[in-house]
Amino acid sequence: MTGTLSAFLCFGLTLGLRNSVLTWRLPKPLIRAEPGSVVTNGSRVTILCEGTSGAQSYYLYQDGKPGSWYRMTLMKPGNMAKFLIPFTERSHAGRYLCLYHKLHGLSEKSDTLELVVTGYYTKPILSALTSLVVTSGENMTFQCVSWERYNSFILTKEDEKFSRPQDSQYINSTGHSQALFHIGSVTVSHRGMFRCYGYKNSTYMWSEPSDPLEIHIAGQLKVAPTLLVHPGSIVSSGENVILLCQSWRQMDTFLLSKEGTAHPPLCLRSVLQTGLYQAKFSLTNVTFAYGGTYKCYSSEDSSPYMLSQPSNPVELVVSEFSGDPNSSLQEPIPTYGVERHLNVLFVIAVTLLLLLFLLTLLLLQCKHQDKRRKKAQRETIRLQLLTESAKPVTRDRGTQKSSISAAAIHEENLCKSKTILEREMSKVSVHRATGEVLGSKL
Incomplete structure (x- = not known):
């Protein structure tokens, strides 16, 4: 920016907007951001400043940053200018204002535009403590956690x-922080998509957005549909409705x-059949939680988000008996849940048998390995005993005691006893043979 322009802006803005430094005080322009003032980090945003026709130049200022004046690009037919932020x-997060200049004066400064950049922290969870389908005049409460x-x-x-920031409340028992947003006397202006964000130090740098919640306002169309239920309003657990x-x-x-409930409503496109526009909502394998x-x-x-009058209410009762509850004692108990439980028990029993078989095989294998190890x-x-017994025996008893084991000594003693016994037996055989010879001579 040239020195002349800087001096002009300093002179005109610091002294003149409210003190009539220049000849005219022109009407203040309108400032806005497209696609919006809440943008994702790294996205593209354009700031627009709209003044009166014949404006010669437009200027954008970021509050809190001295010297951050930017000349905006003039757009035809001359009553608007833009400033592009490509990334x-x-x-870029903060407060912005703009003004424009004509030949004989400066405009008043615009209202403040707060540009918020999101995506710096993890997203919170947004839920409703009341129904998401409401009528005008009801109260609503949102919870951001x-x-x-x-x-x-x-x-x-x-x-x-949509609302002013709410201070975070830390819940010690659960370890999370939260804030409640109360909306009293709902109007049609409350219809649409809501999200919540969290921020820490800077009020213009937010977390990632929560998942959206859609608010529908009922009773805005002068027509009421009809709701039917098949096979009936009283069904058994596990049936389809x-x-x-x-x-x-x-x-x-x-x-x-x-x-x-605070769950989002189910939505289906209508289909023309037999002269009526209709939609079939299928509830499969219903449980007690489906009742209501x-x-x-x-x-x-x-x-x-603008809904018709509500249909006739249908109360769905999910029972473990089918048909009329008054006659449930004469009717057999449905076997849908029993068969399912039996199948589960059968699978568990087969699994236990397989585990028992594998455990038995492991025990037998361990026992067989133990026998082989002992053998x-x-x-x-x-x-080792045979090897020691094959060694020569010396006369030195002191050396013998230190070189052979007790098992080898025992084996040696057995051999000696056997030799002595064989020697004595041979002597007996010789004496017997001599006696027989002498007897034959006599």
């Missing part, structure tokens, strides 16, 4: 700030909502 970063320690949470609607929503008037979408009161609504594509030890000992 948003931390330095995170495991990360945030200083504050903020609620947005359609990527724009169809809730049929119908309307004689052309509708684009049907929504099924369960009273007393259901209503359906219809909507048009032009206003998807090998005995064979080793026997070979």
Whole structure:
């Protein structure tokens, strides 16, 4: 920026906007950001400043950063200018204002634009403590929760700030931080998509956005669909149920909502059949949790969050007996759940048998290996004894005691006894033979 322009801006802004330094005080311009004032880190954003026709130049200022004046690009027919940020970063987060200049004066400064850059921390979880389908005049409460320690949470609607930041409350028992957002007396302006964010030090640098919650306002269309249930409103656990929503008037979408819950409604596109627009909501393998009161609504594509009057309520009762509860004692207990449990028990029993068989094989193998190890030890000992017995025996008893084992000495003694016994037996045989010879001579 040239020195002349800097001097002009300093003179005109620091002294003149409210003190009539220049001849005219022009009306203040409008400032906005496209696609919005809440943008993701690294995304593209354009700041627009709209003044009066005939403006010669527009200027953008980032509050809190001295000297951060930017000349904006003039757009035809001359009553608007733009400033492009192709890649948003931390330095772009903050407060902006703009003004424009004509030949004889400067405009007033615009209102402040707060540009928020998101995506710096992990996303929180947004939930509703009341139903997501409400009527005008009801109250709503949102809850924003995170495991990360945030200083504050903020609620947005359609990527724009919706409420003031709420200080974070740390819950010691669960280890998370949270904030509650109360909305009293809901109006049609509350319809749409909500998200929440958390931030720590800078109020213009937020976390990643939570998953969205869609708020629908019922009773805005002068038509009410009809809700039917098949095979009936009293069913057994494990059965399949169809809730049929119908309307004689052309509708684009049907929504099924369960009273007393904060879950998003089920949505289906309508189909024209037998002269009626309808949608079939299938509930498969129902459990006791499916029990409750259901209503359906219809909507048009032009206003998807503006719903019709509610249908007739249908109370779904899920019982372990089928048919009329008063006659349940005469009817057999359905076997859907029993068969399922028996199958599970059969699988568990087969698994246990296989484990027992494998354990038996392991024990037998260990026992066989133990026998082989003991046999090998005995064979080793026997070979050692035989080796020691084959060594020559010396007359030196002191050396003999230190060189042969007790087993070898025992073996040597046995051999000596055997030799003496054989010698005596041979003597007896000689005497007997001599006696027999003398007897024959006599």
